[in-house]
Amino acid sequence: GPSEIGVPMDLEKLLADRLTPAFAAVAGAPVDPTVRRSAHADYQSDAALALARRLGRPPRAIAAEVLDRAALGDLCAAAEVSGPGFINLTVADRALGAAVVGLVGDPRLGVPRVAEPETVLIDYSAPNVAKEMHVGHLRSTIIGDATARLLRWRGHRVIRANHLGDWGTPFGMLIEHLLDLGEADGAAELSVGDLDSFYRAARAKFDADEGFRARSRLRVVALQAGDERTVRLWRLLVGRSEGYFLGVYRTLDVTLTERDFQGESRYQPMLGPVVEELGRLGLLRDSDGAACVFPPGSVGRDGEPLPLIVRKRDGGYGYPATDLAALRYRTGELGATRLLYVVGLPQRRHFEMVFAVAAAAGWLPATARAEHVGFGSVLGADGRMLRSRAGTPVKLADLLDEAVARATELARRKNPGLEAAEAAEVGRAVGIGAVKYADLATDRHRDYVFDWDRMLSLDGNTAPYLQYAYARIRSLFRRAGEDGLPATVEAVRVPLADPAERALVFALLGFAPVVVEVERTLEFHQLAGHLHRVAAAFSAFYERCPVLRAEGAVREGRLVLCGLTARVLRQGLDLLGIRTPERM
Numbered sequence: 001g002p003s004e005i006g007v008p009m010d011l012e013k014l015l016a017d018r019l020t021p022a023f024a025a026v027a028g029a030p031v032d033p034t035v036r037r038s039a040h041a042d043y044q045s046d047a048a049l050a051l052a053r054r055l056g057r058p059p060r061a062i063a064a065e066v067l068d069r070a071a072l073g074d075l076c077a078a079a080e081v082s083g084p085g086f087i088n089l090t091v092a093d094r095a096l097g098a099a100v101v102g103l104v105g106d107p108r109l110g111v112p113r114v115a116e117p118e119t120v121l122i123d124y125s126a127p128n129v130a131k132e133m134h135v136g137h138l139r140s141t142i143i144g145d146a147t148a149r150l151l152r153w154r155g156h157r158v159i160r161a162n163h164l165g166d167w168g169t170p171f172g173m174l175i176e177h178l179l180d181l182g183e184a185d186g187a188a189e190l191s192v193g194d195l196d197s198f199y200r201a202a203r204a205k206f207d208a209d210e211g212f213r214a215r216s217r218l219r220v221v222a223l224q225a226g227d228e229r230t231v232r233l234w235r236l237l238v239g240r241s242e243g244y245f246l247g248v249y250r251t252l253d254v255t256l257t258e259r260d261f262q263g264e265s266r267y268q269p270m271l272g273p274v275v276e277e278l279g280r281l282g283l284l285r286d287s288d289g290a291a292c293v294f295p296p297g298s299v300g301r302d303g304e305p306l307p308l309i310v311r312k313r314d315g316g317y318g319y320p321a322t323d324l325a326a327l328r329y330r331t332g333e334l335g336a337t338r339l340l341y342v343v344g345l346p347q348r349r350h351f352e353m354v355f356a357v358a359a360a361a362g363w364l365p366a367t368a369r370a371e372h373v374g375f376g377s378v379l380g381a382d383g384r385m386l387r388s389r390a391g392t393p394v395k396l397a398d399l400l401d402e403a404v405a406r407a408t409e410l411a412r413r414k415n416p417g418l419e420a421a422e423a424a425e426v427g428r429a430v431g432i433g434a435v436k437y438a439d440l441a442t443d444r445h446r447d448y449v450f451d452w453d454r455m456l457s458l459d460g461n462t463a464p465y466l467q468y469a470y471a472r473i474r475s476l477f478r479r480a481g482e483d484g485l486p487a488t489v490e491a492v493r494v495p496l497a498d499p500a501e502r503a504l505v506f507a508l509l510g511f512a513p514v515v516v517e518v519e520r521t522l523e524f525h526q527l528a529g530h531l532h533r534v535a536a537a538f539s540a541f542y543e544r545c546p547v548l549r550a551e552g553a554v555r556e557g558r559l560v561l562c563g564l565t566a567r568v569l570r571q572g573l574d575l576l577g578i579r580t581p582e583r584m
């Protein structure tokens with residue numbers, strides 16, 4: 001759009017810009033020409049078909065008239081009506097070559113920085129203190145981090161909010177359990193990451209032991225009252241868990257740091273005022289002693305209105321009140337205008353209600369928008385929730401270790417000449433890359449099956465396939481030497497004679513529009529799928545078109561395409577949070 005600067009040459013948009021006035025003249029009103037890549041021509045528009053119904057005229061006649069009026073001469077080698085009324089466009093080599101040269105000279109590969117940066121807050125990862133991170137947190141971390149990377153690269157101000165579960169009634173029993181174990185031993189257990197056994201042991205005592213239950217309740221009261229010793233123990237629990245989570249983030253190679261922890265506890269002082277304000281606004285209803293808001297449009301299966309409980313009967317505030325306070329803080333104090341909540345689909349209703357209440361209270365003004373970036377579950381090979389062989393929930397750290405071990409083994413087998421240190425480095429990049437890519441390459445709304453063999457396969461829509469394509473190009477350049485490329489951008493002559501060259505060029509030009517689209521939809525499988533198409537187009541090109549054995553301008557031009565392919569793969573994978581080793 002007009003708000004973007006420095007777009008080199010987006011062919012799709014150029015063609016659309018030429019067709020738009022022609023369509024408008026024919027229709028007597030603005031029409032989106034819907035120019036898309038097509039299997040039947042370089043680009044195709046099907047807008048005449050939709051327009052035919054409205055104008056009551058045959059679509060082919062409309063398409064022909066549009067073509068008569070459109071000035072396409074410099075861009076297209078052919079423009080014709082086909083089938084029931086499609087417009088097929090074949091781009092002229094000159095225009096195509098110029099577009100590629102534009103990309104070569106653009107360090108941003110055709111993706112402009114936004115002219116008007118937004119403050120975007122991304123709520124992601126958000127594990128719970130003294131509990132193991134589960135695969136849901138893994139998905140949130142992976143998707144949230146790709147979101148942060150892509151929006152940063154586009155030029156937005158990004159706030160990473162790790163909404164850690166660090167408050168609530170369970171802390172009574174957790175602190176009591178810590179005291180029972182002895183501070184030192186208990187803290188040690190948490191540091192090594194044995195979070196689930198710690199939590200389960202506390203829970204078991206709580207369920208079985210009346211005395212422990214009573215102590216736990218008193219401990220919650222002490223925590224809320226700010227009792228010094230209790231708060232110190234609480235900090236200990238939180239700190240050890242944070243340390244453990246940071247270790248997982250390091251392994252996972254995500255951009256989250258200790259500065260991004262913005263746990264639920266931060267909002268405790270705001271909960272009272274938030275509920276009071278809801279009361280003043282006349283939004284509160286009493287339901288059985290609990291303070292509730294009934295957001296319009298929130299109804300259960302039988303049509304009965306559903307409440308968001310903001311203060312429980314016992315006077316305590318819970319998860320919904322905390323999210324309301326956080327949202328108010330994020331728009332009001334942090335100035336966020338786009339709020340992204342990367343949380344599993346089971347919490348969809350919760351966020352719908354929180355957003356509706358926030359809007360009603362004026363905390364989500366018309367200039368800001370909140371989105372639940374939901375995602376499905378990770379399943380085991382049996383189609384059920386992912387479990388370890390022992391039947392317990394999989395521990396994330398173990399899962400990542402296994403990914404790295406498997407990929408290191410793969411790297412050694414593939415390339416026995418690799419030194420141990422490099423094999424380990426490649427194993428890390430490939431193993432972690434494979435886990436992330438398997439997640440990001442599936443439509444996030446869907447569940448996906450966690451399958452080692454598939455995600456580590458060297459062919460298919462996988463990280464190793466893309467990383468391998470990248471490494472292959474790098475090795476080509478090691479052999480070609482430094483002087484393989486044209487001296488200046490102006491000297492580039494883009495080879496387009498072979499259909500495989502043209503196909504690769506279109507894939508490379510398609511990178512920028514996909515990135516811009518994913519910024520809006522946060523559907524990373526579109527980006528992954530496009531990168532896979534780039535790598536596949538490269539393989540086909542590389543099979544048909546000799547590079548190092550070609551000569552003169554053809555060799556130079558093909559090396560340019562190789563170089564551009566490597567840059568697109570590297571940049572695209574970087575946006576997904578995946579590394580590209582120089583050799584594999």
Ligand code: ARG
Binds near residue numbers: 123165326341343
């Ligand atoms: N800690 C929560 C959980 O594990 C996720 C928090 C998501 N973010 C939020 N603002 N509610 O389910």
